[in-house]
Amino acid sequence: MALIAVLPGDGIGPEVTAEAVRVLDALDLDLTFAHAPAGGAAYLAAAHPLPPETLALAQRADAVLFGAVGAPEYDGLERELRPEQAILGLRKRLKLFANLRPVRLFPGLEDASALKPDIARAIDLLIVRELTGDIYFGEHSRGRTPDGLRYGRDVMQYDEAEIARIARIAFAAAAGRRGQLLSVDKANVLETSAVWREVVNEVRRDFPGVQLTHMYVDNAAMQLVRDPGQFDVIVCGNLFGDILSDQASMCAGSIGMLPSAALDEDGKGLFEPIHGSAPDIAGQGKANPCAAILSAAMLLRHSLRLPEPADRIEAAVAAAIAGGARTADLGGTCSTQAMGDAVLAAL
Numbered sequence: 001m002a003l004i005a006v007l008p009g010d011g012i013g014p015e016v017t018a019e020a021v022r023v024l025d026a027l028d029l030d031l032t033f034a035h036a037p038a039g040g041a042a043y044l045a046a047a048h049p050l051p052p053e054t055l056a057l058a059q060r061a062d063a064v065l066f067g068a069v070g071a072p073e074y075d076g077l078e079r080e081l082r083p084e085q086a087i088l089g090l091r092k093r094l095k096l097f098a099n100l101r102p103v104r105l106f107p108g109l110e111d112a113s114a115l116k117p118d119i120a121r122a123i124d125l126l127i128v129r130e131l132t133g134d135i136y137f138g139e140h141s142r143g144r145t146p147d148g149l150r151y152g153r154d155v156m157q158y159d160e161a162e163i164a165r166i167a168r169i170a171f172a173a174a175a176g177r178r179g180q181l182l183s184v185d186k187a188n189v190l191e192t193s194a195v196w197r198e199v200v201n202e203v204r205r206d207f208p209g210v211q212l213t214h215m216y217v218d219n220a221a222m223q224l225v226r227d228p229g230q231f232d233v234i235v236c237g238n239l240f241g242d243i244l245s246d247q248a249s250m251c252a253g254s255i256g257m258l259p260s261a262a263l264d265e266d267g268k269g270l271f272e273p274i275h276g277s278a279p280d281i282a283g284q285g286k287a288n289p290c291a292a293i294l295s296a297a298m299l300l301r302h303s304l305r306l307p308e309p310a311d312r313i314e315a316a317v318a319a320a321i322a323g324g325a326r327t328a329d330l331g332g333t334c335s336t337q338a339m340g341d342a343v344l345a346a347l
């Protein structure tokens with residue numbers, strides 16, 4: 001029996017997570033689900049975005065299924081109390097340094113892509129994003145200059161151990177795919193990136209079968225819309241990975257289709273859609289649950305080592321899409337639940 005911590009969060013988080021749980025339930029895998037609040041919902045219930053009980057549940061569980069956090073009403077809170085601290089805190093406390101964000105175009109979604117169909121069709125890539133370092137977790141401060149001007153300051157930093165361990169994950173992933181690894185940085189400007197590039201080059205020696213190239217992040221952003229089919233695995237730091245993965249999602253049709261895994265050294269992890277809480281459509285039954293459902297598949301594969309039911313879920317999503325099921329983000333009229341029904345029917 002495996003224990004799954006379900007943290008639905010805010011906005012559309014609860015709606016899409018419910019569909020993912022429904023799909024997992026249908027597989028009869030002897031899973032136990034324990035729900036806990038996170039983000040704004042937890043701030044309202046327990047005065048903290050990541051209450052100790054929620055963190056303890058996440059630590060005790062075999063895997064975490066996460067929805068989304070954030071809403072405009074919390075914008076005025078001090079940073080430590082904002083909903084985003086729930087996910088950032090979980091990543092840091094559970095040491096979830098390896099973020100896998102697979103991006104592929106499901107056949108039938110060519111027209112939903114922001115790119116021309118022939119270009120979009122070729123997308124099948126994996127973004128490996130470092131998740132517990134970089135400017136996200138450097139020192140943050142604000143103050144006044146001697147002239148009395150307000151300033152903000154965020155420190156970008158990586159040490160070689162942090163870079164080497166995410167590089168190894170990325171090289172191994174590339175070895176299991178098409179053997180191509182692209183490392184993205186801004187080494188022409190940033191010292192952090194210069195060290196990043198040096199270390200990635202050193203790790204390469206342990207993976208002779210993988211072809212490594214480097215690209216500056218601005219060029220990578222451009223290439224991603226020009227010819228995304230050229231990419232197999234992309235490894236990058238926390239900030240660049242955040243930006244490039246949102247961009248890649250629209251190339252593949254919709255951000256509503258993209259799952260992710262955040263893993264620790266042992267493969268234990270947190271699984272979440274890459275999309276946010278979408279407050280504008282929350283509670284309306286319009287959200288696409290596919291990213292959450294596909295995150296549940298990644299949970300089975302990576303944390304519970306159950307590749308067969310994971311394959312079944314992914315095939316069911318593909319079949320539902322091929323059969324014409326579409327939520328609004330994909331240009332259709334299916335409700336969140338109807339999309340979940342279509343996946344369950346295909347299962």
Ligand code: IPM
Nearest residue numbers: 069070084087088242274276
């Ligand atoms: C993501 C999100 C988060 C991030 C936010 C919610 C803190 O955008 O998972 O991509 O920036 O990492």
Ligand code: MG
Nearest residue numbers: 242243246274
């Ligand atoms: Mg993001």
